[in-house]
């Protein structure tokens with residue numbers, strides 16, 4: 001019989017994200033839901049196949065003669081068969097570790113919540129948003145979104161829950177709480193539940209290690225067969241060991257809870273003693289002593305319990321915990337052994353590993369690695385602090401009107417800012433008219449296929465060309481004056497906000513429109529503008545940016561002043577040096593300014609414009625007077641002449657614009673400072 005097998009979750013996720021950026025919310029929601037389901041089912045199948053094959057094809061054989069290999073082959077066949085039954089024939093498809101990480105960070109829920117929101121499914125949106133927030137409490141955008149949901153009517157706040165919650169965290173926390181308020185009976189119930197579920201989750205996590213290998217094993221040098229087996233096996237053991245850390249780390253937290261598993265027994269023995277269950281108190285202190293046999297205060301407690309409750313014949317430490325410790329120590333022993341001879345690094349997730357199990361050489365190595373990790377963490381913290389300090393140093397805005405909407409921290413980067421209100425709506429309309437000149441009018445103006453994608457048209461206009469067009473009467477002068485002024489306004493904002501050491505000059509100004517070509521958008525996966533940095537040549541593989549020609553190395557700051565939002569797609573986004581990991585997205589809208597330093601710290605690109613036309617003023621600034629835009633000066637002079645020779649500037653515009661647009665034309669005086677202008681237009685509004 002035909003059976004439809006599970007579709008790969010990464011492909012479903014990609015399809016969901018793609019539909020999202022095309023604004024197809026219901027499609028996006030459906031794909032994302034299926035991706036999450038596929039992810040969960042796949043893990044369930046793998047865990048259950050592991051369990052089944054552990055029973056059917058046990059591996060308790062020693063590496064003598066051929067029986068070991070025999071067992072390995074049988075296990076392998078069992079797993080293959082089990083997974084084939086449930087997942088279909090094996091494929092070459094391999095999920096990248098980047099996607100694995102995104103699922104771990106619950107990234108799909110962020111898209112899903114936004115899609116639900118657009119579809120008006122508010123309760124679902126809230127649940128998905130909360131689920132994402134729990135794992136990403138620092139995420140600025142989700143905080144903002146949740147704040148938005150909070151103000152909406154008819155949202156059921158009481159029913160909001162974490163859709164990915166692992167059951168033991170709730171039990172553990174309630175157990176701690178009851179313990180702290182000396183409600184021991186309840187505390188015992190919760191902590192026992194937590195323990196049971198912790199070990200179940202631990203088993204699942206460890207079983208998943210036996211699935212596909214995450215890390216590619218390096219095969220640069222020629223390896224012998226036993227080296228390959230050893231390398232592979234050590235990877236497996238390290239993966240299993242790492243599960244303790246994973247289990248003990250709450251979603252959204254950076255570090256695991258110290259001694260998470262042993263601490264259960266510590267709490268339990270006192271809780272049982274408090275309710276006078278002597279046998280259980282002794283059992284749990286003995287279990288705790290399995291981890292820390294030389295803990296004096298625990299030994300003392302054991303003595304006290306024996307005196308208080310009498311000798312408890314036959315009461316012993318918990319057998320499953322003893323087995324677990326033995327298993328874990330066995331794994332550690334092999335890893336330590338490998339560390340001595342092979343180039344193996346390891347972070348011991350447990351504090352209880354007995355000293356005598358570790359050789360001096362390995363101790364040194366563990367210490368050195370720990371030191372390295374600490375230094376890396378300190379470096380991370382330092383960068384974070386620097387970023388915070390950077391924010392505090394931000395200068396004031398030079399005039400009234402614009403306001404900062406997102407700072408570097410909220411944009412997950414450095415030297416980035418998004419401001420709103422740099423242009424008013426009528427101003428955007430006036431500038432947009434410049435871009436609406438019919439194709440072919442005037443030699444200065446270009447409309448052609450985009451240099452970046454075959455799915456879009458691309459039109460650019462420099463300030464000088466714009467002024468020349470005005471001279472020919474092809475465009476209205478108020479728009480051009482605004483075009484020039486918008487550049488100057490942006491320059492002043494950037495100079496002041498980033499407190500640049502010397503003044504900035506505009507080095508280039510361009511009005512750029514990207515138009516989606518109808519009928520050429522199906523299945524589109526490319527970008528409107530590929531990821532790049534503005535003053536250096538980006539090398540994503542090497543994670544470097546080369547500040548050398550052909551890059552425009554004199555550019556110090558970049559700005560994009562958005563003019564409209566009546567199109568689909570076209571978000572500006574920032575990435576890491578890898579040109580893949582998106583760190584921030586900026587949705588264009590009239591008067592919004594995205595400004596950032598032009599170097600390798602700010603790789604950026606533009607998402608595909610899939611319908612309509614997206615227009616912006618792109619600006620680059622420089623500290624070097626030699627690179628100041630010469631055209632700008634010339635344009636200023638020419639424009640002033642034109643304005644003097646035709647004081648009724650509104651009249652020239654009539655020819656090139658549709659009648660309904662003239663209502664936005666402003667016949668007011670043009671010689672006003674930006675401050676006055678903002679005030680003026682505000683009063684007009």
Ligand SMILES: O=C(O)CCC(=O)C(=O)O
Nearest residue numbers: 529534560572606616618
């Ligand atoms: O249009 C945009 O949003 C950015 C364009 C850009 O990055 C560039 O032209 O260098």
Ligand SMILES: [Fe+3]
Nearest residue numbers: 533534558604
């Ligand atoms: Fe750029």
